[in-house]
Amino acid sequence: MGNVKFYPWGKEGTFEKGTRIIDAAEELGIDIESPCGKEGLCGKCKVVVEKGYDKLSNMAGSEENLLSEKEIKKGYRLSCHAEIEGEPIEIKVPSESWRKGQEVLTSGQELEFEKNPAVQKHHLQISEPSLDDPLADYERVKKFLNQYYQVSGDQIDEKVQKDLPSLLREGRDSKKGIWDVTATLWKDREILDIEPEWNKNRYGMAVDIGTTTLAGYLLDLETGDTEAVSSIVNPQISFGEDLMTRISYIESHDNGREKMQNKIIEGVNELVEKARKEANVEKEQIYSMVLVGNTAMHHFFLGFDSQYLPRSPFPPARQSSVKVKAREMGIEINPSGYIYWLPVNAGWVGADNVAVMLTTRIYDQSETSLVIDIGTNGEIAVGNENGVLATSAAAGPAFEGAEIKYGMRAQDGSIENVEIDPETLEPIYETIGEDLPEGICGSGIIDAAAEMVKSGIVNRDGSFSKEVREYARVKKSENGVWEYVIAWKDEAAVDNDITVSQKDIREIQKAKGAIQAASRVLMERLGVEDIDNVQLAGAFGNYIDKESAMTIGIYPYCELDKVEPIGNAAGTGSKLALMSVEKMKEAEKIPEKVKFLEIAGTEEFRENYMDALYFPHKQLDLYPDVKEKID
Amino acid sequence: MGNVKFYPWGKEGTFEKGTRIIDAAEELGIDIESPCGKEGLCGKCKVVVEKGYDKLSNMAGSEENLLSEKEIKKGYRLSCHAEIEGEPIEIKVPSESWRKGQEVLTSGQELEFEKNPAVQKHHLQISEPSLDDPLADYERVKKFLNQYYQVSGDQIDEKVQKDLPSLLREGRDSKKGIWDVTATLWKDREILDIEPEWNKNRYGMAVDIGTTTLAGYLLDLETGDTEAVSSIVNPQISFGEDLMTRISYIESHDNGREKMQNKIIEGVNELVEKARKEANVEKEQIYSMVLVGNTAMHHFFLGFDSQYLPRSPFPPARQSSVKVKAREMGIEINPSGYIYWLPVNAGWVGADNVAVMLTTRIYDQSETSLVIDIGTNGEIAVGNENGVLATSAAAGPAFEGAEIKYGMRAQDGSIENVEIDPETLEPIYETIGEDLPEGICGSGIIDAAAEMVKSGIVNRDGSFSKEVREYARVKKSENGVWEYVIAWKDEAAVDNDITVSQKDIREIQKAKGAIQAASRVLMERLGVEDIDNVQLAGAFGNYIDKESAMTIGIYPYCELDKVEPIGNAAGTGSKLALMSVEKMKEAEKIPEKVKFLEIAGTEEFRENYMDALYFPHKQLDLYPDVKEKID
Ligand code: FES
Ligand code: FES
Incomplete structure (x- = not known):
């Protein structure tokens, strides 16, 4: 022993x-x-x-x-x-x-869950019918499934049912008098496929449909491994860059809804094609697809009437999850397989946010979390096991480098971090790829703003300080706008100084003000004074300096080591649902657990916004660490 | 008081x-x-x-x-x-x-059942969404259904879901701030339609798909009334008169299965069109269709692989009922409506027989019943609440007038009943329409055979008696076959004597022998000595003389007033299922309750058949009443 x-x-x-x-x-x-x-x-x-x-x-x-x-x-x-x-x-x-399944978040956290995908395969060895045992083909398969695997199989795909007699007999072993076949089941209930002999291959796709980008993950449903990742530009861009333009395209064109739908279906098919070629997987072996995306993408993909979506009170056509046969959607995986959309939360809080919630599970924790998914719309959720509120805030594209004079996307040559010597006001910066600077990307802009506040170049209300006008780096542009030079023309890859102007600072204030204010409204509504942790979803969260973000006040105060980037949490959520029926079920309940609050246009939001325009907030006391640095 | x-x-x-x-x-x-x-x-x-x-x-x-x-x-x-x-x-x-629903059998018996069709309509008056109550459209409808009608509505037709936002707002009453609409539900579960305002119209079709004829009944699902009846020749006849020819057509032609399916779908659509034009009903108001038919028709209609159906052990592709969306089948009723096939019992005992069982409910009665549905294949069931056995017997077409020298279908000019004076051997006969005789239909043939036995023209073993050769009516045909003249040429509408020959008698023996023998095998297997009642399904049962049928021994002995024609019991069964979910559920269990027995080729059948070839049976004692008459 x-x-x-x-x-x-x-x-x-x-x-x-x-x-x-x-x-x-x-x-x-x-x-x-x-x-x-x-x-x-x-x-x-x-x-x-x-x-x-x-x-x-x-x-x-x-x-x-x-x-x-x-x-x-x-x-x-x-x-x-x-x-x-x-x-x-x-x-x-x-x-x-x-x-069991595992998903690793960017921060290194590991999500643990039972690997139990909706798609399962079973090996069947069924006696052939005889005059003494003349049971019909389908009932024969069902009986075997009941007896040997304790699963019901009480539905069967129509196409499989039609061909069932031949499909079963293709696996005929005449010596043993049996049909030796593999049955693929959906949630132990519906037979999706019958193949001769034992074939354990089963794959699924998790797809994140963004307004600009589609991302797909091809997973082995047996192991949970990601076999391939593919991504393409959302082809709906040809109907308009933003959602509103696309919705009005639909309303103003004949068959606009079908055209928009076909476009996205084409895109998803391309995504599948790329991924499965890379992983060398047959399309018949892909039995399921879990999709996430914002509510407009959800409606476009499913062909739902979206005309009321952008009008107050922003009612979606449906909240609950949607399950449709692949062949009915024209999605090129196994035609009998299922396309599954996670539920949407409310008008502008979509299935992508439900996926983020599924990943973070903040509704199940005693700590109070703030989850921010920053994009043109910042989706924000605050809460704990006693309740979660979510909203969206029109943050604008400043953090993506747009609306900023020398802003650019994060790519080679963009300034991604900045420090400013508080004495000399001289900056030190780094560019992506260590190239000569061409402009500033989102994380660089946040850094620059934070350093400009700390070094006194701009005041807490966002105005350029009068006291630094003597410094060479602080100058007026041709149109008389104050600006701070991060890189002189002669050290840049472009033919001008790279600066951050008073106008840029205002854009940053608006963006961060909207996010912080929305967070505070949710906190107030929940009766919560402090946030225990901040989780930054999306690529953005991986790149920004959390300290700079805190200094300018993108989010309410929280201990710095409790601020964590969580990567593409929407994508992770879709993978979780793909790999686990329990997670699917959990997702189904999220719209009940996470209450959506429409705050745009409310007095409450306006007041909070005015205060949150300050760096980091009108009441500096709310940010003890930042106070130390600024004073 | x-x-x-x-x-x-x-x-x-x-x-x-x-x-x-x-x-x-x-x-x-x-x-x-x-x-x-x-x-x-x-x-x-x-x-x-x-x-x-x-x-x-x-x-x-x-x-x-x-x-x-x-x-x-x-x-x-x-x-x-x-x-x-x-x-x-x-x-x-x-x-x-x-x-409540009522169905009247031909015999005047009334079937009682609760009118509770799968298709129900509800009047909804739902408050519009607001910022305080931003519930999604579908969930809003569902909530109302739950609260006011205690029905779940937890599914919705895909097409209705797509257009739901507009469908609801078409019923908008802006003064009251509500959507005033009618929701149509399937089994209280799935929303099939949303119409503006209250619209109580709902119809359904019951369809009986015969090998040669399609019959359709358009029912008002509110009242249970039959609004129209239509019937056409089964257009599949162009692919072959009988099932075997059609099955081999499928196997020997490209896309044979699709062609066969399209043909029958076309036919059913024609049936619907005729009925709804007659009753002046819109196709959108027809929400369901219940179908019955033999197993081959079932497979043809549903596009199931039928190649193994005619091969022992005759396994159908599926036994359980089938429910498919009308639009997926191409059936032109409301596209979101359902097509519902009753279950089939076994290889050659189809959904039509399940419908007959649903009508007769012999599995629920203490009396032992024998149900016979006579066609080219006679379907036979025997049993009571302790168990029911069913089989099919190849009776051949003699009772339909085929294979009989002067046989013809029941129509004007056909001899439909015959009496023969036992002394003079002179016949008295009647023709349909009181026209001059042209031939003999099924009921006339049975009468003639019975009278020929009673009057001693033929012996109980079917041979022409030597003792009556002196009579003028008994003569030899040109090819030397003995025959009995029912109508002389000069009293007929045709240019020959109308006779019943030794060969005709042999055909009748084979047909009735098969049916009686099959009935006896089932009785033996059940351990049943006597039959309490005989129920004759199909048009045939309405026309034949039950006494003559007893005299020649089509069925085992039973008191004469317990022999009853029950009309088109298959059609009745399909109407019952159309009008009642409980009946649908009951039908689902019939294949378990009614065990199919394959008896063709068994020794047991052969022995019984040899004895049953006699009029009425080798052992005359089995038919006490008949014995009296013959002796
Ligand atoms: S289980 Fe140990 S090596 Fe495979
Ligand atoms: S209910 Fe009595 S007349 Fe209508």
Whole structure:
């Protein structure tokens, strides 16, 4: 008998001598990967022996083959071979050996969830019908599924039903008198496919439909691995850059709705094509697609009437999730497969935000979180397990480098961070690719604004200080607007000084003011005084300097190490739903848990906005750390 | 206070003076028709006062207007006007005043069932969304349905969902700030239609797809009334008269399956068109269609692979009912409506037989019934509440007048009944339309055979008796076959004698032998010695003389007054399912309750068949009444 403890769970138990580590773990409810069937062939069942290495059986040949020298040195064993011979033993199961889905957020946080995708495959070996047992083909399959896999199979795709007699007999094994086939099921209920013999391949696509970009992730539904990532420009751009233009295109053109829908379907098909070619996956093997996107994209894709969407009170045609057959949508995956849109929250808070919520799960935590997804519209959610409120704020495109004189997208040559010497007012900056500077991208602009405040170039109300007018870097432009020179013409790749002007500062104030004010309105409504953590979703969150963002007051105050970028949380949410029916179900409840608040035009918002225009806020006391630096 | 008893239920209760009969009935759970809203306008709420006529209020003017003199004499009153003033009172509610579905079988039997069709309409008056109540359109409708009608509405047709925003706002009443619309639901679950204002129209089609004929019934789903009946020749006939030819057409032609399917869909659309033009009903108002037919028709219509159907063990592709959207099938009713096929039982026992079972409900009765649906294939079921067995017997077309020398379909000029004087062997016959005779139809053939047996012209083994050769009516044909002359050439509309030959008798023996033998095999398997009643389904049952049929032994012995024609029981069954979800559900269970037995080629069948070739059976004792007549 030997006592073995498993980390990171800390679970322990006592086992007979000779018990394999993998079996001991299983008894404690810990599932270790073992695709080869514990045969010492796959090498996936690795564990690290933290204590009691000598209390285990000797290393087997297959372990020596499958483990690297480095791993052996570190104490790795294959849990399907190492047997318990004494005690105490302590085993760490590294996360890559856990049998479940994992999603890693940019911040390194790991999301844990059971891998249980809606699409499952089962191996069937069904006796052929006879005069004594003349059950119909479909009922025969269903009976087998009930008996051997305890799943209902009480629906079947119409196309599969039509061809069922031949599909089953293609897997006929006349020697055994059986049909040897693979059945693919959706949520244990509907038969989506019948293939001859056993074929375990099953894939799914998670798709994030942005106004400007479509991103697709091709996942192996068996392992949860991302096999390919593809992205293209949203082809609807030909009907207008922004949503409003596209909605009015629909209203002013014959069959506008169909045209808009066909365009996006084409785009998604291109996305699928790219991804599956890269991963070398047949389209028939892709059985599901989970989509997220804002409400307009949702309506465009599904062909919903969108004319009331931009009009107060912004009612969407539907909130709940939508499930449609791929062939009915013209999506080129397995025609019997399903297209699944996560629910939308409210008019302008879409399925993408539901996906972000699904990733962050702030409605399930005692800490109060603020989640910001910054784009032209900033989507904002605040709350904890007692309630979550969400809204959207028209932040404008300043943080994307638009509306800023020398603003540009983040790319080679853009200034991405800036420091200003408070004494000399001389800047130090870095450009992406270490090229000569051409302009300033979003994170550079935030840095510049923060440094200009800290060094006293601009006042907290956003006006250029009169006291720094003597410095060479502070000058008036041709049209008489004050500006601060970050890079002189002769050090730039362009034929002018690269500056941040009074007008640019005003744009930044408006953008950050809108986001902070919206956050504060939600906090007030929830009766919450402080935020415990800030989660920055989207690419933007990865690049900005959180301290600079705090200095100018993009978000309400919070300890700096509790501000975290969480990457493409919308994309992550769509992958979670793709890999887990439980997550799908959870998403379904998010619109109830996360209440949408329309704040645009309210007095409450206006007042908060006026105060939030200041750097970082009219009441400096609200930002203790920032106060220190500015004073 | 007054005690009132209601018949035929025998329910009674005590009511306050002044209570209207209709309200008293309602309190006891008896619903009386009152389409005018109990206003004395429709005259549908008639009841008969069996006792206590003087204990009721005086006759009102509207009663005198709406009741005929004869009715008044018989004690009729309008239950919405007659008030209780004393006791005791006894009221009979005639069946035409019951508020429920009714189907009358040919025999006059009435089927009673709750009118509760899958398609229901509800009147909605929903508050428009506002900033304080920004619920999405679909969820708003669903919430109203939940609250006011306690129905879930948790699905919505895709097409309706797409246009939902406009559909709802077409019913907008801006003064009241509401959407005033009608929602049509399928099984309280799925929203099939949204129309402006209140529109109670809803219709359904019951369709019986025969190999040669399609019959359609257009029903008002509100009242259960049949608004129109249409019938056409099955256009698939162009691909072959019989099923086998059609199945091989499919196998030997490119896209044979689609062609066959399109043909039948076209036919059904023609059927719908004819019926709805006659009844002046819009196609959008037809929300459902229930179909019955044999298994091959079922497969052809649904586009199922039928190649294994004619091969032992005759496995159908599916047994359970099938529900498909009308637009997906190309059926021209409301595109969001449903096409519903009743389940099939087994290979050659189809949805039509399930419909017959649904009509007869022999699986729910203590008496043992034999149900025979005679066609080229005779479908036969025997059983009671302890179990039912069904099979099909290849009876051949003799009873349809085919394979009989002077046989013809039942039409003007066909001999439909025959009597033969046992002394003189002179016949008396009648023709349809009282025309000069041209040939003999099925019922005439059965009569002739029975009379020939009774009068000793043919022996019980089917051979022509040597003892009657002297009679002028008994002669040899040119090819030396004995025959009996029913009509001499000079009294016929054709240029020959109309006879029944030895060969004809052999055909009749084979046909009736097959049916009787199949019935006996089922009886043996069930361990049943006697049949309590025989139900003859199909047009055939209406025309044949049950005594003659008994004399020749088409069915096993049973008291003559327990033999009943039940008309087009398959059509009736499809109407029942159309009008009642409970009946749909009941149909679903029939394939479990009615076990199919394949008997063709079994020794058991062969033995029974040899004995059943005799008139009425080798053992005359089995038919006591017949024995008397023959001896
Ligand atoms: S389970 Fe495959 S090597 Fe251990
Ligand atoms: S209910 Fe219409 S007349 Fe009585």
